[in-house]
Amino acid sequence: MDFKLSKEQRDIIRAAAEFAKGEFTERALEFDRSETFDLDLWRAACELGFVGTFISEDYGGAGLGFFEHCLITEEFWAVDPGIGQAVLSTTFGAELIQLFASEEQKHTVLPALVEGQAIIATAITEPEAGSDTSRAASTAVKDGEGWVLNGSKIFTTNGTLAQWVLVFALTDPDNDNRHARHSFFLVPAGSEGLEANKLTGKLGIRASDTAELAFNEVKLDADALVGSEGQGFNQLMAFFNRTRLHICAQAVGLTRAALEESVRHVKGRVQFGQPLAQFQATQFKIAEMATNMRAARNLYYEAAWLVDQGKVDHGLIAMAKWFSAQNAVRAADEALQMHGGYGYFDEYRVQRLYRDAKILEIYEGTKEVEKIIVAGTVLG
Amino acid sequence: MDILVLVKNVPEVAEADLEIEDNQIDLEDLVMGINEWDNYAVEEAVRLAEASGGGVTVMTLGDEEAEDVLRRGLAMGAGRAMHLCDEEFEGSDPATLARAFAAAIGDESYDLILCGVQSSDLGQASTGVLLAQVLNLPFATMAIGIETGEAEITVTRELEANTSERVVLPLPALVTVQSGINQPRYVSIMGIRKVRKMTIGLFEADDLGLDEDQVGEEASQVAGRALALPEVGEGAEMLNGSLDEICGRAVEIIREKGGLS
Ligand SMILES: Cc1cc2nc3c(=O)[nH]c(=O)nc-3n(C[C@H](O)[C@H](O)[C@H](O)COP(=O)(O)OP(=O)(O)OC[C@H]3O[C@@H](n4cnc5c(N)ncnc54)[C@H](O)[C@@H]3O)c2cc1C
Numbered sequence: 044m045d046f047k048l049s050k051e052q053r054d055i056i057r058a059a060a061e062f063a064k065g066e067f068t069e070r071a072l073e074f075d076r077s078e079t080f081d082l083d084l085w086r087a088a089c090e091l092g093f094v095g096t097f098i099s100e101d102y103g104g105a106g107l108g109f110f111e112h113c114l115i116t117e118e119f120w121a122v123d124p125g126i127g128q129a130v131l132s133t134t135f136g137a138e139l140i141q142l143f144a145s146e147e148q149k150h151t152v153l154p155a156l157v158e159g160q161a162i163i164a165t166a167i168t169e170p171e172a173g174s175d176t177s178r179a180a181s182t183a184v185k186d187g188e189g190w191v192l193n194g195s196k197i198f199t200t201n202g203t204l205a206q207w208v209l210v211f212a213l214t215d216p217d218n219d220n221r222h223a224r225h226s227f228f229l230v231p232a233g234s235e236g237l238e239a240n241k242l243t244g245k246l247g248i249r250a251s252d253t254a255e256l257a258f259n260e261v262k263l264d265a266d267a268l269v270g271s272e273g274q275g276f277n278q279l280m281a282f283f284n285r286t287r288l289h290i291c292a293q294a295v296g297l298t299r300a301a302l303e304e305s306v307r308h309v310k311g312r313v314q315f316g317q318p319l320a321q322f323q324a325t326q327f328k329i330a331e332m333a334t335n336m337r338a339a340r341n342l343y344y345e346a347a348w349l350v351d352q353g354k355v356d357h358g359l360i361a362m363a364k365w366f367s368a369q370n371a372v373r374a375a376d377e378a379l380q381m382h383g384g385y386g387y388f389d390e391y392r393v394q395r396l397y398r399d400a401k402i403l404e405i406y407e408g409t410k411e412v413e414k415i416i417v418a419g420t421v422l423g
Numbered sequence: 424m425d426i427l428v429l430v431k432n433v434p435e436v437a438e439a440d441l442e443i444e445d446n447q448i449d450l451e452d453l454v455m456g457i458n459e460w461d462n463y464a465v466e467e468a469v470r471l472a473e474a475s476g477g478g479v480t481v482m483t484l485g486d487e488e489a490e491d492v493l494r495r496g497l498a499m500g501a502g503r504a505m506h507l508c509d510e511e512f513e514g515s516d517p518a519t520l521a522r523a524f525a526a527a528i529g530d531e532s533y534d535l536i537l538c539g540v541q542s543s544d545l546g547q548a549s550t551g552v553l554l555a556q557v558l559n560l561p562f563a564t565m566a567i568g569i570e571t572g573e574a575e576i577t578v579t580r581e582l583e584a585n586t587s588e589r590v591v592l593p594l595p596a597l598v599t600v601q602s603g604i605n606q607p608r609y610v611s612i613m614g615i616r617k618v619r620k621m622t623i624g625l626f627e628a629d630d631l632g633l634d635e636d637q638v639g640e641e642a643s644q645v646a647g648r649a650l651a652l653p654e655v656g657e658g659a660e661m662l663n664g665s666l667d668e669i670c671g672r673a674v675e676i677i678r679e680k681g682g683l684s
Contacts (some may be wrong), residue, residue: 050490051618054610058615083655092612375444
């Protein structure tokens, strides 16, 4: 048992932190207020190799683990969640491509993501199918050699920016096994009949693009299918077992930011003749935040490390995702509380953290869904 | 152009609560990192070497952890790193350090040696120039620009009040680099991965041919005696009241101090 990060991992953390502090800090409020982003930041991150580090060297990546991707994610989110998400979500789908796609698909997509030439989106959620992904009703019907895609998707991250969208669609609606009805398709964004609209008015991570997609008789070549037909649901679970790790890192990064803001504020703010930090009520909040943050980090470190060792622990990943996300939401709440009225204004970073945190308990499995998974592994 | 850069691992103290133990800053909870000036020096060296061909070597003297700043230098583009690491070096004054660096350089010939103007922890601003003396090299300090010629360099030196001076030095030479001379690059993942395959030369005093009495406190003429944190003074005067009242009082104070006639 050795709890120490390697030198290389420590160097990665430092490099990611320096880049994020240097490039994100000044822009965060602007992007949050205007719900926009500057893709040059993403390109700069790609140039420095921060994007898609988990992608194998065979496809232009750094060949590092999901663990290292998590380390970068935590640092980016500790500086600004919105920008962190805008930059690092650009590979959301590469995990699935790497696991299941053909060599040709991998060579087409993965190097472009690493180099900052392209963005990929993954569209699972539909208006009528959220937590219950097996209800996704978009259809892909065989048409000669190829397929025809119809339906709609909602809340697709990078839906208007992506060059490729991985679409989860029904291919065998009548199969008795509801986990054998879907397949994934790699759909070029320029396809005729595909329309993407940016959704605005998000509570948090407002630098990140979210869109709704409509597919109207979109014609796909035979080789748009990813992996085997009917394997979509299983592929989706394997995909989430990678991407949820990244959400944990996002959560711990955000928690750290909340803790840092809190510590700075309570040391400086004087009420009743002493700094807030002198009150035990404040001290307990800080102690709880720090402890829960460490616990969340240890959970995800173990979960991510195991995945990189080739051992995917579905239950542990769900534990880490639920716990770290809930903890981030609570930490952001307490951080704002300690700031009093100041924290209610967007000039104070805690306000943004408070809003950014909530998504962690929703996307890639709500906390309820994560608990259902955990209970399933415990109760059998 | 072959360039040597001296780099130092220092505590980041800007926002830290400092504590002093045994006349030393307690480093326990402090984050360590490359001395700011040295970071500019590494960047300058890498740029000069990229432009002229040639290599960059980074060298540090410090404990095991100090290797971090060497790996950083390598990741930024240096090709080689030397780590002088030995408890015997503890307590060395700048002149003694300079002699240790000179011993490590030995008969290797560098066209240019770059150092930071000073280190943020001890602020002696003398190790570089003393090394130039030991090596008998021409030197220039406070560089905010370096241009290379055939067998010489032109250094722009920062002076007070926005003035600067240009000096010409024959090579080989030593230059101490001021912050702001360039915009240091970020360390990239590619740089970090490159370092994985490199080895860092480790040297003890012995390996440099230095005896016990040539290093550390024994060899030093200047010894540290006490280190103190500044006394906490009177707090600032907070002006309260309406905007008009605050402005009125502020004008009064400025006038009292002779700022307005
Ligand atoms: C900013 C943002 C980005 C997103 N990015 C993507 C993306 O890139 N791709 C994509 O496909 N999707 C994306 N999503 C969608 C996200 O994954 C879904 O919103 C999420 O899975 C929940 O689905 P839903 O919104 O339909 O909520 P619902 O499933 O309707 O859930 C509503 C509530 O009911 C609870 N609930 C549901 N079922 C149960 C149950 N069995 N037991 C107990 N409680 C239950 C849920 O936990 C939740 O609290 C994104 C969402 C947002 C907001």
